Amino acid sequence: MNARSPRPAALSEEDLQHPRSQAAFRGTKWLAGGYLGISVLTLVAIVALRNDAAVVNEAVWVRGAVVAASALLTFAFAVRTARGSRGAYRRLRIVSAVMIAAIAAVIALPGTFPIWLKVEQGVCGLALIGVAVLVNGKQLRSVFAARRLG
Numbered sequence: 001m002n003a004r005s006p007r008p009a010a011l012s013e014e015d016l017q018h019p020r021s022q023a024a025f026r027g028t029k030w031l032a033g034g035y036l037g038i039s040v041l042t043l044v045a046i047v048a049l050r051n052d053a054a055v056v057n058e059a060v061w062v063r064g065a066v067v068a069a070s071a072l073l074t075f076a077f078a079v080r081t082a083r084g085s086r087g088a089y090r091r092l093r094i095v096s097a098v099m100i101a102a103i104a105a106v107i108a109l110p111g112t113f114p115i116w117l118k119v120e121q122g123v124c125g126l127a128l129i130g131v132a133v134l135v136n137g138k139q140l141r142s143v144f145a146a147r148r149l150g
Contacts, residue, residue, distance in 0.1 A: 011084045015143045025082035028092070028134045032071075032078035035127040039064075039071035042120050059112050067124065070099050074131070081135070089135065089144045096132040100125055 015021060046064045049055045074095055080088030103125040107118050134140065 011086070011143065016084050018139075018143075020139045021143050024134045024137065024140050025078075028078045028131055029075075029082060031127045031130040031134070032075040032092075035124050035131070036068075036071040036075045038120065038124055038127070039068040042117075043068045055114055055116070057114075060114065060117055063106060063113065063117065063121075067099075067121075070095060071124075074099070074128075078131070081140075086144055089140070092131070093135050096128050096135065100128050100132060103128070 043064045046056050046060055074092065077088045077092035077095065081092050103121045106113055106121045107125070113121075
């Protein structure tokens with residue numbers, strides 16, 4: 001009993017090229033790119049300030065590396081989503097939601113992270129909220145709806 005369900009129909013080029021879809025893809029890529037840029041600059045700052053224990057502790061190192069890696073994935077998913085990848089679209093929805101929750105936790109945790117990192121995480125969170133709004137909006141949900149071949 002290993003019957004597979006039919007594969008979803010291919011995405012319509014018309015849906016992908018629709019002006020509202022293109023605007024959502026463009027916004028998603030800009031926001032994800034901003035998130036990546038901020039994350040890379042933060043990692044550079046962490047390296048530059050590594051000898052100041054009051055500014056860069058072990059938690060900052062770990063968080064900076066995790067955020068930079070997630071930002072790279074988020075940007076890659078955004079680019080692939082704009083090319084019509086359902087898998088990338090699904091991953092982009094998941095990673096943006098998970099990272100928003102993780103950022104909220106970082107900001108809320110008392111004492112673990114310095115204020116400068118919490119501010120940076122707040123900016124990243126705003127970019128990711130924008131991504132989440134766009135990818136979960138009506139336009140892109142309808143483009144990526146799993147229409148089954150019959």
